[in-house]
Amino acid sequence: MPGELVKDSVIIKDQTEASQIYNKGYYGYPMSGGGLEMDLLEAVYLVECGRLEVRSGDEVISMERMVASASAAHRDFEIKYIVYRDLRGRGYLVKPAGEEFDFRVFPRGGNPNSAQTKSWVSAISERSVFAIAPFMEVMDRSERTRKELLIAIVDEEGDITFYHADRSEPKGTALREWTGPPVRAALLEDRVMVFDEVGAQRLYDHGFYGKKLGKALQLSLIEAAHLMENGRLEVYTIISGRGVKLDRFKKRALKFQQDFDLRLKAYDDLRSRGLVVKTGFKYGSHFRVYEDDPERSHARWLVHAVPADYETTWPEISRAVRLAHGVKKEILFARVTDDRTEYMRLSRVRP
Amino acid sequence: MPGELVKDSVIIKDQTEASQIYNKGYYGYPMSGGGLEMDLLEAVYLVECGRLEVRSGDEVISMERMVASASAAHRDFEIKYIVYRDLRGRGYLVKPAGEEFDFRVFPRGGNPNSAQTKSWVSAISERSVFAIAPFMEVMDRSERTRKELLIAIVDEEGDITFYHADRSEPKGTALREWTGPPVRAALLEDRVMVFDEVGAQRLYDHGFYGKKLGKALQLSLIEAAHLMENGRLEVYTIISGRGVKLDRFKKRALKFQQDFDLRLKAYDDLRSRGLVVKTGFKYGSHFRVYEDDPERSHARWLVHAVPADYETTWPEISRAVRLAHGVKKEILFARVTDDRTEYMRLSRVRP
Structure with missing residues (x-):
């Protein structure tokens, strides 16, 4: 099947051949005057599969020269190509897309005439930066148009990891009403202790705060600050016995x-969502989160708190997702903005 | 059993009582003139267990006041105490130690009169800094005296994770002698491609370099640099076709x-140890490392390359170890110094 290299495209002029390529896989774009125009990406793939021969004048263009042209024309060509050929190789119908993402993928057996796009796919290098703000914008746009957003991360050896990204609204059933006076607790170096047994039990009963240490109850700094904010705890320093106000406590x-x-x-x-929140240290994340009593069920989520303008590298994200999957939990990134906290869920998928 | 609080110690004067405490658990230090002197740490534990009552004059001192005194006298008292009571609670004979580490632990059933110390234990907060240089010094000292080094990390809720640290000398069997000219390869954006099929096969056969992409072979930048250093590869840019020297390649x-x-x-x-090294991206580390052909066995190690003066937080270390354990591999930290690379192995253990 002969095509001709014209600038950044390959043109198939012969109408019969153009139709054959287009109808079996929907490669390229039918031209108004007949024939088919296709991206270098699609053309390189057809050359690799032996379905297309590309010429410039009389000369047959090698795979290597095709890749050279494509690399000159498109930044990150090889990243896009590795993902494109992987999806095509698995039998998906994939079309190059615009700026926000790289490919539209149709449902299995579907094509541009019979079906809506199922997924948006972004093909990116593991060396790219992950910036949560623009990322969540694309995510929201895909959710509004009911496409699933897939991120295909290509590592330095060309292996691909696919992630699915969406919003999450975690909810629990552990909200308990609090009555009575605050419990008194002693501030040690980097934790807080409740020595009063009745108080310790009240805190534990009202939301599973703290952890028993003999007859005393240990609270983490974050648990203590939360309880102080809600009038459930009064803290004094263990050595001098002086009261510690919330502001000073937070500074410390x-x-x-x-x-x-x-x-x-x-x-x-x-906590306001009725969840029980414990440290995620053992799992390498900030929190592990339960729907209710942590003694009666496993944590469902690992949660990582990040600022509104959070940026990191993809290997960092990959690590967080893998850790959560390894212990059969969902990873949520809690994006803390000035007025609210929103949750992004990332999961590894095999499309 | 009555003891008296004297500054930072508790003294038991009565000889019968002193002997009883010392002989059942080797708490405290027998005094030359008779009686027993003990650390606040040991005393707080005995008070918690109900085996000791501490007085100051006629007044009985509460657990809370004992903890207050101990916290005033010892930095990070609660961290040390949480680890001490955990080990004692499991039946180990534990004695407070010096500066470099916190506790000496005897083998099960052993005591200071009958056995050598089995382990050195450092009890530290998850918030502490991990600095590889001093850490490896302590590790080497423990290896020289044939003690195992255990690190007990206490998280913000008082849960403990134990790590065992030692040196490792990984070795593989994939060293292959290279003869003949270097293979030519094209530099793309962030990877290198070998389009020459014979060259591609030679590279793969001599140490399993690269990954097939159709008929071509992809090399990562690091594989390519290594092969260039060893005269096995010549690189040219795919667009201009000009040769790229090693120096310029590295800069890029x-x-x-x-x-x-x-x-x-x-x-x-x-590589010089005969190992086959691939990217560890999917595992959130720098490298996954095989003893030989990666198609015929699983990677045994995950390796993280760090500078000689590497410092990080313990949650970061915890994450790396957990990731490796989750996929049944060993994690090695490769400490790169000016003249050599040395390997520290960390594993999670239950003492």
């Missing part, structure tokens, strides 16, 4: 944990 | 990967 906590404010905001929001 | 790679030099040094060292 900031010394131990630079992102204490950020984490506290996410913690408060998760 | 640095733009994509800030720590390219560091990773390349670790890569070179691993």
